[in-house]
Amino acid sequence: MIRYDVTDAVATITLDRPDAMNSLTAETKSALLDALRRAADDQAVRAVLLTGSGRAFCAGQDLREHADNLAAGRGLAGTVREHYNPIVELITTMPKPVVAAVNGVAAGAGASLAFACDLRVVSEKAKFALAFAGIGLAPDSGASWTLQRLVGPGRAAELMLLGEPLDAARALALGLATRVVPADDVLKTAQELAVRLAAGPTRAYAATKQALAYAATHTLTESLAKEADLQDECAATQDHQDATRAFVAKERPVFTGR
Secondary structure (H helix, E strand, O other), rough: OEEEEEOOOOOEEEEHHHOOOOOOOOHHHHHHHHHHHHHHOOOOOOOOEEEEEOEEEEOOHHHHHHHHHHHHHOOOHHHHHHHHHHHHHHHHHHHOEEEEEEEEEOOOOOHHHHHHHHHHEEEEEEEEOOOOHHHHHOOOHHHHHHHHHHOOHHHHHHHHHOOEEHHHHHHHHHHOOOOEHHHHHHHHHHHHHHHHHOOOOOOHHHHHHHHHHHHOOOOOHHHHHHHHHHHHHHHHHHHHHHHHHHHHHHOOOOOOOO
């Protein structure tokens, strides 16, 4: 259900249920969370790539499993709190950049997973769909938080209330896609981007993620203070000191993530 591979300091996590469009069962979500924790904790991993196998990135919740839970009177079976929330929180707070290779449809929670990533390389054939309202549900998996920060509250409301599929070109125009590339180039482009990030100043990237998340919910004065604290931390890193020396010597810096 989940494939995990580390190459060139990039952990590639692949949702691997192609016959079910990589929809998410409880077992798949548990395995995904375990894989993300493994990548977050591994000091040899300096960037993460999340993708799907086959023709879909992720179609969201497995509705067959969900229908069985409803029939048995279990409702959502605790999956939002137990699975989706920790997955999305880990992606957004992980002190490493996370790249999504959106190779096909990303619907419901699948779209939310892509939005939680720091960068999104999207196939020109891919589509996003916020399908929650279409089955009588509110958004979950962080979509209410991530989407409006990417496209603004007005567009977020439109996409969530109407649930109309969003093609790659419009996703790029709205700022949802970092890059749109031919379908055959999605994984290669995303891997190249992840490798580039893995060779960069990992702790500075972590500080950047912290600064953006903090500033989204705090005042300018508070955000300036947070930036100062983070800058102090980064100034003490080996990467900053080595990069400064390289700049003075007119050399290309080599980052080690320390």
